[in-house]
Amino acid sequence: MREMAYYEAKLEGLREALAGDERVCLIGGSFMSQSPRRGLFSEIQKSFRDRILSVPISELGYCGLATGAAMGGLRPIVDLSTGSFVYEAWPQVVNEAANAFYMSGGQTRAPVVFHVFHGVRGGGAAQHSGSPQAMFWNAPGLEIVLPSSPRDVKGLLKAAVRSDNPTIFVDHVGLLEVRGTVPDDEVIPFGQADVKRSGSDVTVIATSLMVQRSLSAAEQLAREGIQVEVVDPRTLVPLDMATLLASVKKTGRVVIVDECHKSCGVAAEIAARIAEEGFEMLKAPIRRVATYDVPVPYSPPLEEFIAPSEARIAGAIRAAVR
Amino acid sequence: MGEALAIPTVRKRDDGYRRTAPQPILQDAPVSNAPRLVKVRAILPKKSRRKKLRASREEQREWLSLLRMMWLIRAFEERVSELFARGQISGLLHLGIGQEGVAAGACGALRPDDYVFGGHRAHAHAIAKGADPNRLMAELAGRAAGYCRGKGGSMHVVAMDAGFVTATGVVGGTIPLALGAAFVGKEKRQGQVAVVFFGDGAGQVGAFHESLNIASLWKLPVIFVCENNGYAEFTPLSAHTLVSRLADHARTYGMPNSTIDGNDVLAVKEAIGAAVARARAGKGPAFVECLTYRLRGHYEGDPAKYRELSEVTGWKSKDPIGRFSAVLKKKRAVSPEEMAQAECDARARVEEAAQFALSAPWPEPEEVASQVYA
Numbered sequence: 113m114r115e116m117a118y119y120e121a122k123l124e125g126l127r128e129a130l131a132g133d134e135r136v137c138l139i140g141g142s143f144m145s146q147s148p149r150r151g152l153f154s155e156i157q158k159s160f161r162d163r164i165l166s167v168p169i170s171e172l173g174y175c176g177l178a179t180g181a182a183m184g185g186l187r188p189i190v191d192l193s194t195g196s197f198v199y200e201a202w203p204q205v206v207n208e209a210a211n212a213f214y215m216s217g218g219q220t221r222a223p224v225v226f227h228v229f230h231g232v233r234g235g236g237a238a239q240h241s242g243s244p245q246a247m248f249w250n251a252p253g254l255e256i257v258l259p260s261s262p263r264d265v266k267g268l269l270k271a272a273v274r275s276d277n278p279t280i281f282v283d284h285v286g287l288l289e290v291r292g293t294v295p296d297d298e299v300i301p302f303g304q305a306d307v308k309r310s311g312s313d314v315t316v317i318a319t320s321l322m323v324q325r326s327l328s329a330a331e332q333l334a335r336e337g338i339q340v341e342v343v344d345p346r347t348l349v350p351l352d353m354a355t356l357l358a359s360v361k362k363t364g365r366v367v368i369v370d371e372c373h374k375s376c377g378v379a380a381e382i383a384a385r386i387a388e389e390g391f392e393m394l395k396a397p398i399r400r401v402a403t404y405d406v407p408v409p410y411s412p413p414l415e416e417f418i419a420p421s422e423a424r425i426a427g428a429i430r431a432a433v434r
Numbered sequence: 435m436g437e438a439l440a441i442p443t444v445r446k447r448d449d450g451y452r453r454t455a456p457q458p459i460l461q462d463a464p465v466s467n468a469p470r471l472v473k474v475r476a477i478l479p480k481k482s483r484r485k486k487l488r489a490s491r492e493e494q495r496e497w498l499s500l501l502r503m504m505w506l507i508r509a510f511e512e513r514v515s516e517l518f519a520r521g522q523i524s525g526l527l528h529l530g531i532g533q534e535g536v537a538a539g540a541c542g543a544l545r546p547d548d549y550v551f552g553g554h555r556a557h558a559h560a561i562a563k564g565a566d567p568n569r570l571m572a573e574l575a576g577r578a579a580g581y582c583r584g585k586g587g588s589m590h591v592v593a594m595d596a597g598f599v600t601a602t603g604v605v606g607g608t609i610p611l612a613l614g615a616a617f618v619g620k621e622k623r624q625g626q627v628a629v630v631f632f633g634d635g636a637g638q639v640g641a642f643h644e645s646l647n648i649a650s651l652w653k654l655p656v657i658f659v660c661e662n663n664g665y666a667e668f669t670p671l672s673a674h675t676l677v678s679r680l681a682d683h684a685r686t687y688g689m690p691n692s693t694i695d696g697n698d699v700l701a702v703k704e705a706i707g708a709a710v711a712r713a714r715a716g717k718g719p720a721f722v723e724c725l726t727y728r729l730r731g732h733y734e735g736d737p738a739k740y741r742e743l744s745e746v747t748g749w750k751s752k753d754p755i756g757r758f759s760a761v762l763k764k765k766r767a768v769s770p771e772e773m774a775q776a777e778c779d780a781r782a783r784v785e786e787a788a789q790f791a792l793s794a795p796w797p798e799p800e801e802v803a804s805q806v807y808a
Contacts, residue, residue, distance in 0.1 A: 138620060168651065173644030176610020180628075183599055184549065184618030204643070208603050208611060216592035217582035218805040220600060250807050276808035350807075 113295050117151040119288040123156065125269035125331035126189075130160045133187060136273050137163040139178050140191030145229045145285050148260035157322045164177040175201035175226065179209040179278070182224035187273050195230035195282070196242035205228040210253030211412035227281040231321060231371040231403075232419045234285075238407035241415075245282045245319075246372040249348055249381060255279040255302055256348040260323035262292040264346055267300030274299065284321040284371075303350035307359065311341035314432050317382055318344060322401075322420055328371050329426040338433055348378060355383070357390045364395035365432045369420050401428045463747075489767040497688070497758075498541055498768050498776070500699050504534040504755050505780035507558045508568055513784045514557070514574055518734045520566045522792060523574050526603075527588050528555040532697075532729035535754030536661050537562040539702025540629060540722075543710050549599050549615035551630040553610035555661075556601035559631050565593035567783060571791035579794040583801060605666075606632060606639035609658070613645055616656035616719070625714040627655040635666030637680045646687040646721070655713035657706060658721040663697060663728045668740050684721030693787065696724025697754040700761075727752070 116124075126143060129136050138160075144150035157164050167174040171192060178188040192198045198205065205226060211221040230243040248254050255277045259265035265283070270281045308323055309330050318326040323344045330340035343359045345351055360366055366386055368379035379400040386398055401420040408418055489497065511531045517523040530537070533555075541550065541562035552559040560570060565581070573580025574588050581593050589603035599615060602608045612630035636642050637660070647654030649656050660680045664671055669677060684691035690712070694705050702724055709720035727749035731738035762768040 168644075168647060170644035170648060170766075172641050173610050173613070173648050176607075176641060176645070177613040177648060180551075180599075180611030180614020183611065183612065184615045186614075186618055186621070203604055203607060204610055208600075208602065208607055208765050211590075212600070213808050214806050215582060215586045215590040216594070216600065217580070217585050219581070219592045219594040221808050223808075255807070 113293045115291060115293050116262055117288070117354060118262045118265055118290045119144065119147070119152070121266040121292075121294050122269065122283075122288075123152055124294075125266035127156055127159070129189070129270055129273045130156070130163060131268075131404045133273065135185065135187045137165065137181075137186060137188050138191065138348065139165050139174055139188050140167055140227075141193045143191050143227060144288070145193055145233075147288050149286055149288060150415065151380045157241060169402070171197050171200035172204055176204035176208065178224045179204055179212070179222050182209075182278070183212065183220050183223045187223050187225075188280075189225040189227055189273065191227045192366070193229060194240050194242075195228040195244050196238070196239050198226065198228050198244050199242065201226075204276070205254070205280075206248070206251045207433060210251045213252070213277070214253055221232070221276045222278045223276045225279045225281050227283065229285050230282050231284050232415055235410065235412070235415070236408070237410040241408035243372040243403070245280065245380075246377045246381070248280050249378065251276065254349060256282065257302065258282045258319045258346065260287065260318075260320055260346070261308070261343050263292060263294045263298070264300065264306070265342075266294055267298040268346065271302060271314040275302065282320060287324065290324055300346070302347040303352050304347070305343055305345045305352035305355035307341065307355070308344050309340065309342040311339035311363070313339045313363060314341065314365040314367060314429055315363045316340055316342045316367045316369060316425070316429065317356060318342060319348070320371060322369040322371055325420065325422050326425055329422045329429060332422070333426055333429055338429065340429060345382075351385075353385060358384065360386055361393045364393055366394070366403060367399045367425070367428045367432050368426055369401045371403055371419055373405050374400060375405050377402050396432055399428045399432050401425050456476065473770045489765055494605060494767045496542075497700075497762060498772060500538050501544065501758055501762065501768065501773065502776045502780065503538040503562055503758045504699065504713050504758065506567070506783060507534045507537060507561050508755060509777070509780040509784040510571070510787070511562060513788055514571070515730070515734060517575070517788065517792075518546060524576070525587055527734040528732065529573070530555045530728060531729050532556040532749065532753060533663065533726045534558055535699040535758070536631070536659065536696045536702055536724045536726055538801050539699040540631070540659055540706040542647060542703045543707035544629065545626070546597055546601045547595060547624070547626055548710075549612070549619065549626065549628040550597055551599050551612045551615070551628065552591065552601040553605065553608065553632045553636070554601065555601050555633070556591050556631070557588070560591045560596070560601070563593070563598040564596035565591070565598055566596075567787035568790040569593070569599055571784075571787040572794050575791040575794070576796065577791060577794040578797040578801065579790070583805075584797040585805075586802070588705070606636040606641040608632070609636065609645040611674060612656050613649055613654055616649070616654040617652070619655050627713045628709050628712075629659060631659045631661060634662040634664065634671045634680055635674070636660070637677065637683055638666070638674050638756070643683070645734070646684060646689060649719040650687045650689045653716070653718035655716070656719045657713060658719065659706065660723045661726050662723050663726050665728070665732070665741070667732050668736070670740075679723065681721055681723040687717045689719055689721050691721040691723070693723040693725065696726035697752050697757060699754055699758050726754075729753075
């Protein structure tokens with residue numbers, strides 16, 4: 113086990129993915145967005161020059177190219193960078209990649225990984241702050257992965273390139289500096305949720321950056337005497353309902369935190385499933401904390417207000433235990 | 435049947451045709467049964483051509499094989515149309531009757547390990563690439579024995595064992611996919627190429643332009659084959675775009691391109707063959723626009739009121755099978771018996787496929803949830 117930053121774990125995961133399988137190639141940017149850490153990607157670029165391809169501004173074209181290459185036996189990881197840009201590639205991801213295995217009766221696999229940075233990034237405004245994971249959840253055939261810690265990002269990235277299904281790897285620039293311990297050589301299987309913090313009073317189910325915000329809120333609430341359990345599904349598809357329901361059974365109270373817009377967001381689907389499968393365990397209505405159903409504004413105080421903040425999360429938890 | 439349908443390997447052709455003056459192919463150009471060599475931009479090497487009176491033995495075999503393939507496609511599409519009319523095949527069906535020359539000629543220039551992608555009118559390309567008519571017909575009939583276990587249907591034909599990677603129900607949907615397959619072919623360094631078929635409608639789609647750009651930038655071994663039949667769904671091409679020759683788009687992206695008579699199966703084979711040879715040699719992509727005509731509506735059931743009967747009749751006389759048969763007869767390359775046998779065998783093969791398909795069991799309900807994830 114080594115202690116390191118998220119961005120270091122991610123770069124290690126990319127390096128090991130490339131070194132471990134010559135079918136893996138990277139298409140697109142640097143996987144570090146415009147963060148100050150993006151220069152570190154150049155080391156990987158030097159080592160694997162032939163397998164890292166830069167592309168013109170043609171998301172639809174290169175996502176289709178990656179899908180076709182995956183059908184032909186390669187394992188590409190496509191970096192679309194800003195999550196909103198995947199909207200340009202929608203037909204190739206949802207109509208071609210997601211449907212390939214089913215529509216072909218099992219003849220064709222499309223083991224391509226689409227990597228995006230989702231959510232509010234600081235000044236991105238409406239067109240650079242999208243969180244497409246909920247929309248992708250509505251397209252059968254795609255696996256959806258959301259790491260929230262250094263250990264998760266490395267282990268899940270390695271699992272993503274091993275998966276035979278088209279995978280949406282949903283990252284967040286707000287996670288890049290998070291520190292944590294990372295074991296060597298871990299491949300985290302999909303469909304395994306992670307209890308990030310144990311507690312007995314309320315279950316907080318969160319994804320991506322919201323896991324970190326929920327953990328901070330939990331720290332604060334512990335001082336108020338509320339013991340919060342934070343459960344991170346890590347993958348939406350496949351979803352580990354068993355772990356989620358075990359936590360609901362333990363606490364009877366649920367708050368779901370997610371950065372998609374509230375309507376039909378990730379929290380909406382998880383809430384529906386808990387209501388269907390765990391109704392008897394509930395002592396209070398399920399609560400959701402999500403980005404408001406408005407386009408993401410530009411000005412910093414407005415942007416700060418729009419996504420689930422620590423304060424909003426804490427407020428929802430207090431309401432759940434009242 | 436298998437022997438006659440074997441795809442000939444690509445090799446240099448010693449052309450024996452009389453060369454006529456290059457003529458632009460217009461939809462109202464005079465009908466001629468002599469094969470015409472249309473001026474081809476930047477693809478075919480300049481060669482001297484000697485006059486030949488008879489076809490060589492090899493050519494005879496190859497030409498018979500092309501004729502038999504066109505008949506197989508024609509027979510298949512006509513039978514599918516009948517079954518549709520009788521309600522035994524349902525859904526959206528797009529037939530390529532009248533366009534057989536492009537599929538047969540193009541796939542006749544390929545290797546079994548080349549990758550082929552189609553559009554929504556893709557039965558012909560799948561068959562020409564070597565798909566099994568039994569499994570194809572069963573797929574159209576929604577049976578479990580179909581290529582896609584009844585889950586794909588006409589617009590999503592996949593015959594991976596034959597190298598037909600996929601069709602698509604979305605106009606232009608397979609064009610970027612073909613780039614990916616070409617990329618794999620380039621990396622593997624075994625000379626594989628990718629060929630993607632699409633119609634004139636695809637020239638309006640964003641993916642088309644993005645793909646031409648990337649293909650030429652990366653010098654990918656992909657051949658873009660445009661079957662320009664003058665109609666994008668229900669309207670003539672002129673209602674969609676000012677660019678009447680899709681090959682011009684390729685020129686914009688710096689890609690070698692040509693516009694040829696798509697109903698001349700030998701011209702198709704020659705042009706695609708030359709493009710494929712270039713791509714195998716690492717010289718990058720090419721665009722071949724094949725002018726043709728679909729004799730039926732856009733989909734089965736389309737009353738096609740948007741077309742003049744005289745236009746349809748005019749193109750019937752330029753039917754690729756009819757024209758090629760006349761050429762073969764004139765050159766005495768194939769005997770009348772063999773030509774009649776070609777149609778006979780095709781119809782018999784297709785009948786076998788229809789019997790197979792219609793007597794095959796339906797998928798079990800559990801099939802609905804199977805193979806969503808690998």
